[in-house]
Amino acid sequence: MESFGILVRIINSLTIYFNLEKIVAINPLWKRFPIVYALFMNILHIDSCALGDNSVSRQVTSATVAALTEANAQATVLYRDLAASPLSHASGPLLQVISQRWDADIPMNAELRAEALQSASLAQEFQDADVVVLGAPLHNFSVPSTLKAWMDRLLELQTTSSKPRDDLHLLLVTSGCGVMGLASVDELMNNHENQLKAAFQFLGVSRVNVVRGLADVPQALRLRSAA
Amino acid sequence: MESFGILVRIINSLTIYFNLEKIVAINPLWKRFPIVYALFMNILHIDSCALGDNSVSRQVTSATVAALTEANAQATVLYRDLAASPLSHASGPLLQVISQRWDADIPMNAELRAEALQSASLAQEFQDADVVVLGAPLHNFSVPSTLKAWMDRLLELQTTSSKPRDDLHLLLVTSGCGVMGLASVDELMNNHENQLKAAFQFLGVSRVNVVRGLADVPQALRLRSAA
Missing domain, CATH: 1.20.5 (Single alpha-helices involved in coiled-coils or other helix-helix interfaces)
Structure with missing residues (x-):
């Protein structure tokens, strides 16, 4: 060593x-060389469950990131807790600015400009990531509102001419955020995961592993073989 | 007249x-008598698309409410625009307070108390409604974050002992909020509607009509026959 x-x-x-x-x-191209890839791996770690330590999804994302960093000592991890530091609900004007439908003749106010810069910065983080470990639990029948606010920013920026993100690997941690005790939870979970996969496919991400619990982590970490 | x-x-x-x-x-029981029901009908009208006048869902909800009030001159309408006046993302502490998992020994701060009172008031509005016209568009692959924040408040309050809401009729307006131009939009729309139906079923609401566009409004307004 x-x-x-x-x-x-x-x-x-x-x-x-x-x-x-x-x-x-x-x-x-350097990412083609595994040794360099491993050394420089950028991990974006995102949590969104509001239930703190009670959250299964938080336990699974942190176990996943721990396993990744153990295997790649030089990997850098950027952590975002969307529940602890929530983004605002994306307003109509912000969506217009992000998706470049804003009428340039109308002056922007300082708050809107700051929001737009923050959105660009979030998109850059996503762009720079090699692996995204995304805590996206099924909470109250769908994606947490805080995660949706983050996705709104990425999705509005996306254009049909955007490049595929074949370099990015997404580990989608959908394990619960609190208990629901519902009969149809399997179907709801499939709906939930299909929604998220469609959203990230729209962002050009096709290499997605779904992680429903700790048991799925080892399989999901075989990033290369899963690609 | x-x-x-x-x-x-x-x-x-x-x-x-x-x-x-x-x-x-x-x-x-008075609701069994159509004439009194019609006179006192409480309509809760909710919009959540952030795109203002560009929103198809807003056009459909307002056409639906207009048709309802035309047929019931004495109906009262309560309007909530969740995009214009967004609720905060439901925080962990707020979810604990609403679902009565808050440790009573820990003092609440003023902000949290105000949020809890607001949540109770929103739940009461939902409780008092005879008809809910809910603008719940499929935007960026799922429910708008502002609508999710509203639903979080109702869903956390719900307990398994809560009564069924057989008196309530929900008109679920899922027509778009902006264009997506995706091939799999039908499947996504089904996922979206099934999520929402499951959520409102959890709230005891079983009488749900889905309205995808203006063409569906007349059918949806036959509330009695659909029941």
């Missing part, structure tokens, strides 16, 4: 020397 | 004289 650490430090030095980040940014 | 107006005024006077509201409140 020590020699591996030295190797990592050498690669890091070379990276800085050659300003590799810029090369990486313009040439995603 | 003039004699009908006089009849209405006589009934209104009698109502005040006998303080009929109180009798009505404790005895929903």
Whole structure:
């Protein structure tokens, strides 16, 4: 392991020397090389269940991210807790700005401009991610409102000319956020997962693994074989 | 029509004289009599699409409410625009308070108390309604986040011992909120409608008419025959 650490430090030095980040940014080909991919893996970890420690989905997302970072010591993790720091409901004007249907003759106010910048930043995070571990529980019969507010921002930005995100792997953690005790929960869960898959397919993401519980994590982590 | 107006005024006077509201409140049997039902019909009209005048669902809900009030001149309409005046995302503490899982030893802050009172008031509006015309469009692949925030409040309040709402008629307007242009829109729409039906069934509402467009309004308005 020590020699591996030295190797990592050498690669890091070379990276800085050659300003590799810029090369990486313009040439995603480097992701084809597993060793570099593993070293630079960007993980976007998102939770949205409002029930805190009672949430199964939070336990599953954190176990998934822990397994990913254990396997890739140099991976970076960006964490967003949409329940603790909720985004506003996307207003009509914001949707217009994001989807570039805003009439440029109408001046924007400061609040709307800040919201638009934040949306662009969220979209960039999603763009930069190699793996997204998304806590998307079925809560009160559908996606949590906080997660929907996040998805609204990505979906409105999407145009039909947007590129497929073949480089991105989405781990969709749909395990519960509290108990429902309903007979038709299987059908509801399928509906829920199909909605989310359709939304991310619209965003160009086709490599999706659904994780309903801790038992599904090992299978989902075989990212390469599942691709 | 003039004699009908006089009849209405006589009934209104009698109502005040006998303080009929109180009798009505404790005895929903009066709803069995169509003439009184029509006179006192409480309509709860809810819109949630963020796209304002571009929204098909808003056009359909307002046409539906217009037809209902035309047929029942004394009907009262309560209007809520969840996009224009959004509710906050239901936080963990609020969900605990609403569903009576809040630890009474922990003092509530003023903001949380205000949110809890507002939730109770929204639930009462739903309880008092005879007809709910709900604009619940399929927007960005699922229910708008603003509508979900409203539903969270009703659903958390619900307990398994809650009574069925056989007196309530729900007109579920699922027509679009903007265009999606997707191949699988039919399947998504079915998923969306099944989610909402399951949620309202959980709230005890079984009399649901789905309205996908203006063409469905006349059929949906035959409330009695559909029951």
